[in-house]
Amino acid sequence: MASNAHKVGIFSRDGRDNYNWLYLLLLSGFFKSVVTEVHPIYIANNNFHQFMNNVTQCTFAILYHSRKRGRLNVTNVTDSLYDMELEHLSTILGKKRVIVVMDDVENSSPEEKKRILQDQYSIGQLACDLFLFSEQEKRSCNMYASDPIWSERPTSNLLHDEYNSVVKKRKEMKEIVAGHKDQHSRDDPRGSQPLIRSTSYLNSPTDIVEISEPRAPNVCKLSNKNFFLIIIASIVVLIICLIVALTVKPIH
Template identity: 45%
Template structure:
């Protein structure tokens, strides 16, 4: 199941060299070790040169910006374990500025959002999130929802490629 996962825009004719992928999050690294393992295995290993980590601190942007500058592809990781899936466009959103910076620096097609630990990782739930948080479409190449058992859904529609 997870081996079928692909990055938006990762058709061989579009990616001539391996990517340096940054995973950016406020969550501890142990929460997304599985994602690092996924990026370094199976079909994705032919696209990934290296995985870097950028812990997001609200009070100090320097570490985040340094790691972004070393990457060619960014994954914004968020766990709903803390009860919310508010990434952007809502009061109290966690990543508005960070997502804008990733998209501006790496390009929309090179930014992916992963929302983990969803009770319902269905296409319907994803559509609801995208409707309420339109910047996810505007600033990223795709959104992945993962359930607690690491089932996932991929959103990569034509409107994401604008």
């Protein structure tokens, strides 16, 4: 067992039945090298003190929310459910040891993820990453079943894309838990580009400033400009000398 393996807490106002697939996935052999224990932790509305105690028993946190509750209202929106909890998890464990999972979504595409991160910007500020899972993705790997056991191949020929998507997310989640994943390089869809990238936040945590590499100066233009400046300066000096010569009286 790796020395840096984590005690993972799944924090949610949903019952464990909704995320049992995630609980069993984290206990599977795939995560064995990075996860030692998994603790389902229910967040009660009137017992924040107990929540704080539970956080101290974990070294990594997953904040879980299901669309089955009606909305994807984790933070920064009307009637958001986890504003204080997300901030506390990030404060105690650190941003790199917190991820947010939104489950049973209709659209789990990168575009939808970007939209959510823009609207619910605290997720990008306080958590390492956001994962979206659809029902079809879970069906594709048999994690939607009553007894979820990961399938090493798509459960249907019609679900190849969904299976590839969830395989990728499983791999990324493991790398984050292990502390080996570079968030910014993963989310840059363009790959390597000749750009100087600043990751300073602007209006939202997903804004990235792109500054083109500076171009080499035009030597000819600079040389011509300097030449004319020298000519003008020489003329000015000559005029001054003539004025001085004409105004100074000779000494007898």
